[in-house]
Amino acid sequence: MLSRNEITGAGVNYMHNVIVFGSINTDMSVSCTRMPEQGETVLGSTFVLSGGGKGANQAVTSARLGAKTYMVGKVGSDRLGSVRIAGLEEYGVRTSRIRTSSDVATGSALILRSKDDNRIVVDPGANVCVTFDEVQDTLDTLAQPGDIFLTQFECLPEVVKASLAYARKKGLFTICNPSPALPIDDDMYKTIDLLCLNEAECATLSGIQPNSEEDRLSALNFFAQKGVKQTILTLGAQGAVAKTADEVVTRPAFAVNCIDTTAAGDAFLGAVAACLSYDYSFDATMEIATATSALCVTKLGAQDAMPTFDEVQAFLASHK
Ligand code: ADP
Numbered sequence: 001m002l003s004r005n006e007i008t009g010a011g012v013n014y015m016h017n018v019i020v021f022g023s024i025n026t027d028m029s030v031s032c033t034r035m036p037e038q039g040e041t042v043l044g045s046t047f048v049l050s051g052g053g054k055g056a057n058q059a060v061t062s063a064r065l066g067a068k069t070y071m072v073g074k075v076g077s078d079r080l081g082s083v084r085i086a087g088l089e090e091y092g093v094r095t096s097r098i099r100t101s102s103d104v105a106t107g108s109a110l111i112l113r114s115k116d117d118n119r120i121v122v123d124p125g126a127n128v129c130v131t132f133d134e135v136q137d138t139l140d141t142l143a144q145p146g147d148i149f150l151t152q153f154e155c156l157p158e159v160v161k162a163s164l165a166y167a168r169k170k171g172l173f174t175i176c177n178p179s180p181a182l183p184i185d186d187d188m189y190k191t192i193d194l195l196c197l198n199e200a201e202c203a204t205l206s207g208i209q210p211n212s213e214e215d216r217l218s219a220l221n222f223f224a225q226k227g228v229k230q231t232i233l234t235l236g237a238q239g240a241v242a243k244t245a246d247e248v249v250t251r252p253a254f255a256v257n258c259i260d261t262t263a264a265g266d267a268f269l270g271a272v273a274a275c276l277s278y279d280y281s282f283d284a285t286m287e288i289a290t291a292t293s294a295l296c297v298t299k300l301g302a303q304d305a306m307p308t309f310d311e312v313q314a315f316l317a318s319h320k
Helices: 005-006 055-062 079-090 127-131 130-140 156-167 199-206 212-226 265-279 281-298 309-318
Strands: 016-022 026-032 044-052 069-076 098-101 107-114 117-123 148-150 173-177 196-197 230-234 238-242 248-252
Touching: 016 055, 016 127, 016 130, 016 156, 016 238, 026 079, 044 079, 044 281, 055 069, 055 079, 055 265, 069 079, 069 127, 069 130, 079 098, 098 127, 098 248, 107 127, 130 156, 148 156, 148 265, 156 173, 173 265, 196 265, 199 212, 199 230, 212 230, 212 238, 230 265, 230 281, 238 281, 248 281, 265 281, 281 309
Parallel strands: 016 069, 016 148, 026 107, 069 098, 148 173, 173 196, 196 230
Antiparallel strands: 026 044, 107 117, 230 238, 238 248
């Protein structure tokens, strides 16, 4: 793997910004031996309160890997909102473009965990109050051509769509993680430089369940025909397969002791954005994203499980 100086050129300390527009949530999760019935209370254990939201998770990963990362989003003017902003700052995410609203609560996810079942209620709260004007203002204020714009589907779809189009118009490299899966229309596909999605999202968007190699190629071709320049399909413990204009790249996952797959996809996405902000090659980007997500699944949680650049480098060195 190349060092950052080799990537950026001798002595030239230049890299693009990563601008992540997306959700900021508080995850409140508790474990129980069985799910409560209607009207019932059961005893739980191991309550975990942590930062979540796909946007915030991806921004944390990108910042942990050393990329200059801005989060664009919204929290409520409540206690949890300030905790989330402070948490993002601790991980090195730039938070000046996160707005606060007194009309809504900070996004939250209430998670019940049991041995063979998870039940989650998400209140998107402030995340669905981000307006296109706010994203546009951020892009006008700090984006430069060549910067990376990364977004998902946890904010309002029409705002995500308009933001991708505007980012592309301003010469940014646009990455879309269509999660949770929602239909994408033909105009929107054309504004995406890199689409990165998992198997379930692939099935929803393309109608192709990517179980075999042949089906995966058909799905990648489906997105290419829609006008997407590069598509990465992540395959959980099987790794990822990608299609660019000139090649199909297959990258097996690293064999690790998997503890918790929460935010594996977010780790992958954040790493892709960071690597592209350093102008890494597509192959190197895939390698680092695969290593970053492998390290993520070896730890409990989302943002706390994201590795640093040095940890990824050490992991890759030990897996050569
Ligand atoms: P999502 O979290 O969006 O469902 P995936 O499950 O496809 O995404 O995982 C994203 C990436 O995380 C995979 O491409 C792979 O590199 C890595 N990954 C996921 N599960 C494992 C695992 N059990 N062991 C190693 N790497 C994993």
